[in-house]
Amino acid sequence: MELLKELSEAFGPSGHEKEVRQVLRRALEGYADRVWVDALGNLHALREGTGPNRLRVLLAAHMDEIGLMVVGHDESGGLRVRAIGGIDDRVLPGAQVWVGPDRIPGVIGLKPVHLLEQGEDEKVVKIDQLLVDIGAKGKEEAQKLAPLGTPMVFATRFEEVGTLVKGKSFDDRAGCAVLAELVRGDRLPHDLYAVFTVQEEVGLRGARVAAYANRPDCAFALEGTIADDLPKKKDTSPTSELGKGPAITVMDRTFIAHRGLLRLLVETAEALGIPYQFKQPGIGGTDSGAIHLAREGIPCGTVAVPCRYIHSPVSMLSPTDLENTVRLMRESLARLTPDVLQMT
Amino acid sequence: MDELIRQLTETYGPSGFEGTIRSVLRDLVAPLADEVRVTPLGSLVAVRRGTGGGRRIMLAAHMDEIGVMVTYVDEKGFLRFTPIGGVSPLTCLGARVRFENGTLGVIGSEKREDPSKVPTFEQLYIDVGATGRDDCPVRVGDAAVFERPFAVQGRRRVAKAMDDRIGCAVLVETLRRLERTPYEVHFVFSVQEETTLSGARTAAYGIEPDMAIAVDVTGTGDTPESRPMAVELGKGPAVKVQDAGMIAHPAVREWLVRAAEAAGVPYQMEVLERGTTDAAAMQLVRAGVPSGCLSIPCRYIHTPSEMVDGEDVEGAVRLLLHALL
16 A cells, blocks of 8 residues: 555656656565566566466556646636646646646635625636746746646545545556556566556557557556446446456457456456456546557556545545456466467 | 348347347358458458459448447346447337347336427436346446337338448358459458447458458438438449548449449449448558448338338448459
C-alpha cells in the first residue's frame, strides 16, 4: 500500500508523467535487469525469466492521469482551464487542485448557494465557465505563477477508509502498482517487458510505440476500471464490483481479448480459487486497443482492479482486489505456454 | 457454389470468436494451397505460390460477422447485451440468436413508452429460457450470432452473414478454380473486420503485399425509396472507387476493370458513402499498400437476411481468375 500511496499522490497528467516515472524507477531499482525510457516517455523495465522456452510478455500500465490545463488568465487572476482526458464537468466545482508539479494549491470555486438565481442550481456549469483560484492578485501574477499550458491534477491525499482505500488516479496507478509488484516478485518463466506508458488517457499513444519496439509474443494491459456497483433502479450491470476480484475484459470499444489468454486467466483463477469477474463488455478502452494492432498483431488481454468514481477527484478500491489481481497475473504468467497463443 | 455459400453463411463466427468458421475454411483451403497459416490474431492465410516473377497479391475477405455479446445476466436469468459490430436495435426485435455452445436466445424488449421510437440496446434483452442465474446456459462475455438459414430464391441468395461469407466463398471458389498464376497470391480470411479492421491490418503487415484487394459486400440503390447509390443487384460485381474509409488506388481499380472486360464479366463502378472494408486498413500498413476492393452488391446489409445475386457472385470469381492470369 506504501507504493500505491506514493503513486496515487504523484503528479502526472498525460504528457507530464515525469514524477510518476521517478517513483517507479526507484521502486524497481534492484529488481529490473534493464530499465530505459523511450522517445515518448514510456518507462520500460525488463525482468528476465528463468524458463527454457521464454516468451516475450509485454505488461502495460499507464502512468498518466486525467487533469486540467491552463488555457488562459482572467483579469481577476483566475485560471481558465480545459480538461486533459475525459472529465465530467459536474465533478469540478468545489474541487481542489495542485497546479503544476510544484503543487501550487488551487480551488475551483462557484458562487455560494445564497446567491443562486431561480433555476440556476439545475444547470451544469461548463468547464469554460469555471476559474481555478490560486490566490493571484490579477492577471500578471497568475501568468507568472501558472503560465499558459501549466497542467494540474486533483489535490487528493491517499487514505484508508474502512476496508477500502481512497486516492486520486487509481486509473491507472492501481495498474502501475500491480505491475511494479509483478516485477518485484520472484522471477517467472517468461521475460517480462513491463512498460509504464504515457498518454493513455488522450489516445493510447505510449502503448502503441512500446508494443512496436518490444516485439512481444503477447501482452496484458493492467488497469483500474469502472465499478458502478452502488444500488440502481434497474437490475443491470455494475460494469465491475468492488471486492469481487480482478475484472477481466472480453471486449471493449477498442479490442477483443485473445481467447487463449482469456481462457488462461479464467482457468487459473478457477484452479486456485482466486475470485474474478468479467468487466461489462462493450465499455471503455485500454492500452490493449493500441497494442494488439502492432506489427503482425499481438494477442492481448486486459485485467483490471475495480475502482469506484474513476475520472473524478477521488476514487476508491479494495486492497484485496489489488492483491488478487497481482496473484492472478503471477499465476497466469507462470502457466503461460506458447500453445496458449496458438490459434487453431 | 450454393452448398459452399450455405456452409459458410450458416457457420457461427462473430468478431473475436472466429474459431469455428476458421476451421471450416481451413479444411476447405488446405488441400488447395501451398501453405496455410494462422496469424497471431487469428486470420487464416492460404498461400498459392505462382510460377515465379509475379508480384505478391493479398486478397482479403473477412470471416467474422456481426453479433451480440452478453453484458449481464439478471436475477431472473434474462441477458443484457451489447452489439458486436454494426447491429441495429431495429433488426433485434423478435430475432433469434445462437450462441457458440448451441444455446438459442430470443430478443425481447422492455415496455416502451413510445412504440414509434426505435428502442435502445439498454431496453432490449435476450431470453434463453432460463429461470435464474443458476440455470442460465451462457454467461457474461459469451457471444451470439443471428439465426437464419440460407435460402435460394431464383437468382437471389439470402442468408445471415453474407457480409462477408460471400467474400469468403468467392475466395475459396477462386482458389479452387485457379490453375496457374504468375503471382504469389495470399488468400486471407481476416478476423475482426466488423469491429476494428484489426485482422486485415495485422495480416498485411506480415505479408507485405505489393497490392491488396478486399472482397466484401457493398450496398445497393435499387430498392424502394433507398438511399441513392448507383449499384444494383444482378448487374455484376462492383469495382470500388471509394468509400468512407478509402480511395482505391487507380492502378488497382483499372486492373480489376481490365480483368472484367477481358473476361467478359459485366461489372459496375461503386462509390459507397457510408461504411468501409479491410482495404481501408491494408492500404495504411508499413510504407503503404496500393489497395482496392471488389464488391458483391448486397441488399439489407447487417440484417439477418442479406441478399445477393448468384450471377454477381459467379462474376466476381471469374473476374478474379482473369485478373490472376
